[in-house]
Amino acid sequence: MKRTMTSGLTMDTIVSLAKRRGFVFQSSEIYGGLASCWDYGPVGVELKRNVKEAWWRSVVTARDDVVAIDCSILMHPRVWEASGHLESFTDPLVDCKKCKNRFRADQLHELRCPEKPSKRPGECGGELTEARQFNLMFKTFMGPVEDSSAVAYLRPETAQGIFVNFRNVQTTTRKKLPFGIAQVGKSFRNEITPGNFTFRTREFEQMEMEFFCHPSEAEKWYRYWLEERFDWYLRLGIRKEHLRLRDHGRDELAHYAKEKGACADIEYLYPFEKGGRWSELEGVANRTDYDLKRHGEFSGKDLSYFDPATRERYHPYVIEPAAGADRATLAFLVDAYDEETIISAKGKAETRVILRFHPRLAPVQVAVLPLSKKEPLMEVARKLYDSLRVRGLRCEYDVAGGIGKRYRRQDELGTPFCVTIDFDSAEDGKATIRDRDSMEQERVDLEQVFGFVQAKFLGDAR
Ligand code: GAP
Helix, strand or coil, X not given: CCCCCCCCCCHHHHHHHXXXXXXXXXXXXXXXXXXXXXXXXXXXXXXXXXXXXXXXXXXXXXXXCEXXXXXXXXXXXXXXXXXXXXXXXXXXXXXXXXXXXXXXXXXXXXXXXXXXXXXXXXXXXXXXXXXXXXXCCEEEECXXXXXXXXXXXXXXXXXXXXXXCHHHHHHHHCCCCCEEEEEEEEEECCCCCCECCCCECCEEEEEEEEEEECHHHHHHHHHHHHHHHHHHHHHCCCCHHHEEEEECXXXXXXXXXXXXXXXXXXXXXXXXXXXXXXXXXXXXXXEECHHXXXXXXXXXXXXXXXXXXXXXXXXXXXXXXXXXXXXXXXXXXXXXXXXXXXXXXXXXXXXXXXXXXXXXXXXXXXXXXXXXXXXXXHHHHHHHHHHHHHCCCCEEECCCCCHHHHHHHHHHHXXXXXXEXXXXXXXXXXXXXXXXXXXXXXXXXXXXXXXXXXXXXXCCCC
């Protein structure tokens, strides 16, 4: 596969393609938009679903040591006392005394002043206040009375639903350690400085897994999951030079890993500035026995594990790979972006924009394109389109405009295969399949199109 880009790629290019082709729209756009909130359009929602599906296959379906759960977003307020979020889930915040904007004190080096975007915070002529801690949890009230007894929080991570259900899951599944519990779902954080498109938002989706093991094996599993998760991005096509691991320093460890734990980030080189900026894509943490012990203390319920083989009772350690579905979707979109110069049928040099998605992630897997609107072409094409769709392939049918234009549109959607129905198809029962990356064309029996395309999506489930 030819990869020519993307050192000069900017976020503006991605945002504009995302809107033009229906990947991502601004939330509430007709009302002027709502800052840092985004809606996934018809192809964006397919891409994100495919990312989550690929994660699920890899972390849950293909393994026999991970099960899943789907917990409610609202949880008992004591959960957040026990987890440490009410006390410690804070970011340092500073105010500019002149322009009144607020900034994360630990990100000043990468932020811009909204009043003077060429300047850093505090360089607009204002002075920054001392940093103070700001809790990121979204607060709401349950029921008709808005008093302190009705306070509830939108979960800031999906992990806590897993910890409080550890006993339920372990006893109902009869899983022995080591085993994991996975969950995909929305989380909410009142971020001080959201931004960079879908990278940092206040409502986002996480793909988390808590892997419970014997304390003596925690280091081994931590290393295992770091490697496994890093490789997952590579297997789905992220370029190696755009991915790196970064260990957290002791001063940036989360509260649950402060004592004996460890954390590392899988970072992606997002095009947030010239040359790119390494930013967190996924975190992998050794959360120790912190969460199970704290929930045991606060609930009065025993969350230890009894090993029948060794007759040992202990609180398991937890290794957590925590990925963001939106950040992963953005990374796959950015990394797929490519441009190449081609010579058109009329001999003119043209730029071809291609999203080189891994076939499993592509929002549209196959496009059916009749060469003309005349019969019997349309009937043959329509029949093929219907048969591919009902057998589960994500298909598009497009008859509008010249074939070159239709190919360009599918290239920009990242469709791996275009099937053209021409005047011979009704006679010889064959169609032409065009490969997105090589642009090579192959003549295939109409009945074999499904098998040909599907074979490209099969293979190792991980
Ligand atoms: N349970 C651990 C946990 O939540 P985290 O590093 O705070 O760890 C995990 O979050 C992942 O969730 C991040 O690596 C990122 O991909 C995603 N994430 C976190 N905050 C986000 C935000 N404001 N917007 C989009 N994604 C976010």
